[in-house]
Amino acid sequence: MTLLSKPNFQKAIAFLLRKECIIVLYVLLAIIATSKQYLHHSFNNYLIYKYVFWHTLDAQNLYKNYAEYLDSNHYGPVFSLFAAPFALLPDGLGTFLWNIANVAILLWGIYSLPLSQNKKTIIAWICAHETLTALFSFQFNIALTGLILLSFSYAVQRKEVQSAFFIALGTLIKLYGIVGLAFFFFTKNKFKFILGGIAAFLVLFVLPMAISSPAFIIQSYQDWYQSLTHKNSLNASLTSFQDISLMGMVRRISGDVTIPNGPFLIGGLILFALPYFRIKQYKNLGFQLMLLASTLIFTVIFSSGSESPTYIIAFAGVAIWFIVQPSPKPAWIIALFVFAFLLTSLSPTDIFPRTVKEFIRLNSLKALPCVVIWLTLTYQMLKEDFGTYQIANK
Numbered sequence: 001m002t003l004l005s006k007p008n009f010q011k012a013i014a015f016l017l018r019k020e021c022i023i024v025l026y027v028l029l030a031i032i033a034t035s036k037q038y039l040h041h042s043f044n045n046y047l048i049y050k051y052v053f054w055h056t057l058d059a060q061n062l063y064k065n066y067a068e069y070l071d072s073n074h075y076g077p078v079f080s081l082f083a084a085p086f087a088l089l090p091d092g093l094g095t096f097l098w099n100i101a102n103v104a105i106l107l108w109g110i111y112s113l114p115l116s117q118n119k120k121t122i123i124a125w126i127c128a129h130e131t132l133t134a135l136f137s138f139q140f141n142i143a144l145t146g147l148i149l150l151s152f153s154y155a156v157q158r159k160e161v162q163s164a165f166f167i168a169l170g171t172l173i174k175l176y177g178i179v180g181l182a183f184f185f186f187t188k189n190k191f192k193f194i195l196g197g198i199a200a201f202l203v204l205f206v207l208p209m210a211i212s213s214p215a216f217i218i219q220s221y222q223d224w225y226q227s228l229t230h231k232n233s234l235n236a237s238l239t240s241f242q243d244i245s246l247m248g249m250v251r252r253i254s255g256d257v258t259i260p261n262g263p264f265l266i267g268g269l270i271l272f273a274l275p276y277f278r279i280k281q282y283k284n285l286g287f288q289l290m291l292l293a294s295t296l297i298f299t300v301i302f303s304s305g306s307e308s309p310t311y312i313i314a315f316a317g318v319a320i321w322f323i324v325q326p327s328p329k330p331a332w333i334i335a336l337f338v339f340a341f342l343l344t345s346l347s348p349t350d351i352f353p354r355t356v357k358e359f360i361r362l363n364s365l366k367a368l369p370c371v372v373i374w375l376t377l378t379y380q381m382l383k384e385d386f387g388t389y390q391i392a393n394k
Contacts, residue, residue, distance in 0.1 A: 019117065022124045026107060029128065030099035033135035038095050045138040046086075046095050048073050053087035056080035056208060059216045063227040074231055075140070077208045077220040078172045084211075099135050102142040106131065109149030110316075114156060114285060115391065119323050126319035127312065129345050134309040144170055144177060145296070145313045151180035152292045156285075158188045161196035168200035175228070176303075176313070182295045185276065186288055235304035239362065242307045245300070246371050248364035261304055268302045275381035286324055286389035290381050293321040297374040301367050308348055308361075314370045315345060321377050326389055336376065340369035 015021060037043050047069035055062050056077060065072050086094040086101075110124050134142045147170040154163035163183065170177020187193045209217050235242045238257050242248075247264045251257055272294060281287040296317030300306045306314075322329075322337045344367075346352070347360045360366060 016125070017118050017121045019111065019121060022121055023107065025128060026103040026124070026131065027100060029132045030103050030135055031096065033132060034096045034099045034138075037136055037138070038092060043091070043095050043138055044069050044071065046091070046098055049075070049079070049083040049098070049138070049140070050087040050091075050094065053080045053083045053211075056212050056216075056220075059212055061223060062220050063223045072227065074224075074227055075174055076172045076224055077212075077217050078169070078204050079140075079174075080208050080211065082173060095138065098138060099142075102140065102146075103131060103135070105143040105146035106149075106312075107146070109146030109153070112150055112153035113289075113320075114153065115289075115323065123316070123319040123323055126322070126341075127316050130312045130315040133345075133348060134312045137309040139309040139312070140174065141176075141310050141312050144174055145316050147177055148180055148296065148299075148313070149292075149316070151177075152183050152186075152288075152295075155180075155183040155187050155193075156288055160187050160189050160193035161200075163187065164193050164197035165200045168197060168204050172201070172204050176299050179295050179299050182291065183288075185282060186291075232304060241361070243304045244306045244308060244310070244361075244364045244366050245303055246367060247302070247304060248306075249367055249371070252363045261302075265302055268298065271375075271378050272298050275378065278382070281381075281386050284386035284389065285391050286386035287381065289320055289324045289391070290377055290386070293317040293324070294374060294377055294381065296320070297370050297377075301370050301374060306367070308366060311344060311366065311370070315340075318344070318370060318373055321373060324389065324391065336369070336373060340373060344369045 034043075048071065051066060051068050052062055052073050052075060055066075057080075062073050062077065062080075086098045088094075089097065106127075107124065110127070111120050113120055113123070115123075131142055147166045151163045151166040151170070154160070154166065163180070167177060167180035170180060184190065184193065205217075205221075206214075208220075237243060238252050238255065243251065246268070247259065247261050250264075251259045275281075275287075275291065275294070278287070294317070297314045300310055300314035303310070318337070318340050322333070325333050343360070343365060347357060347366050352360070
């Protein structure tokens with residue numbers, strides 16, 4: 001019996017589909033990425049997060065450039081409390097625990113989904129490389145993806161208060177979190193959801209005042225708005241590492257940096273909203289999951305602030321879209337998924353020659369497969385009967 005015999009192959013697959021295997025894999029990814037970056041003293045993002053806490057404690061403007069790090073902070077005041085446990089530790093330990101905490105929240109989100117254990121594990125495998133890309137940058141987007149997934153899962157599980165809490169937390173840390181409101185129509189008790197959301201926003205708004213002052217936190221929210229407005233005006237560029245979006249592709253391929261976001265956003269929002277008219281489909285899990293996938297991808301491809309590590313959010317959407325497709329999956333679905341995995345997930349790696357990688361970056365082509373998949377799933381949501389989809393959730 002050879003090593004690749006059927007029984008051994010089945011055992012290997014069964015091992016790879018174990019939740020414990022995924023947990024070990026993601027922890028190892030966090031350790032490997034952190035070790036590499038820490039040894040090269042390349043953890044500037046972590047320093048930004050760390051000093052959000054210390055600057056809040058000292059009532060210093062959260063959105064200025066400081067000597068301790070390059071760039072500036074773009075996270076809300078409540079982020080100071082999220083970063084506090086890590087900021088209090090030596091950088092060597094804090095960086096490791098930061099990345100591990102982020103992957104823990106992501107896995108919590110993935111394994112909260114109303115899918116079978118095997119399907120959730122496959123989603124985790126699909127997202128692994130994009131997670132690694134984000135880990136090298138110590139990106140909070142890993143945890144934010146988990147928060148969006150949790151807001152969805154609790155919404156469809158009729159746990160409205162928990163769903164509203166994760167939406168509020170994600171929004172007050174990074175505005176992307178507000179997309180969790182897309183799941184409002186899947187909640188059973190909408191009044192409870194609204195009340196829970198208001199309470200969560202109020203509590204999280206006030207909470208940072210415990211380590212600072214009301215006046216400073218209120219001023220910080222005003223500063224945050226100005227910071228985001230300024231950042232948005234700088235994102236549109238033909239050479240930056242940001243603007244990896246639909247608009248960025250058009251601007252860079254055409255060479256016209258003056259093309260505005262507005263028309264794209266209006267068109268995108270109209271397309272995003274159209275499936276909501278299929279009210280009879282709301283009860284179908286397949287439709288709900290497709291809307292989750294649409295929300296995750298939309299958040300990234302229509303944001304001029306999107307950069308390569310941001311795509312952990314969009315690629316979680318790609319993974320969910322792929323898993324939801326009925327089996328056996330059509331060849332064109334598989335081809336579209338492979339296209340996304342190669343161009344979106346693997347394009348920053350050494351699989352591609354340096355000149356090709358630079359061409360992809362300078363034209364924001366990492367966004368292309370996600371745009372195509374988003375348009376595809378929007379069409380599917382408008383045309384298909386998801387009551388016929390067989391999606392096991394146990």
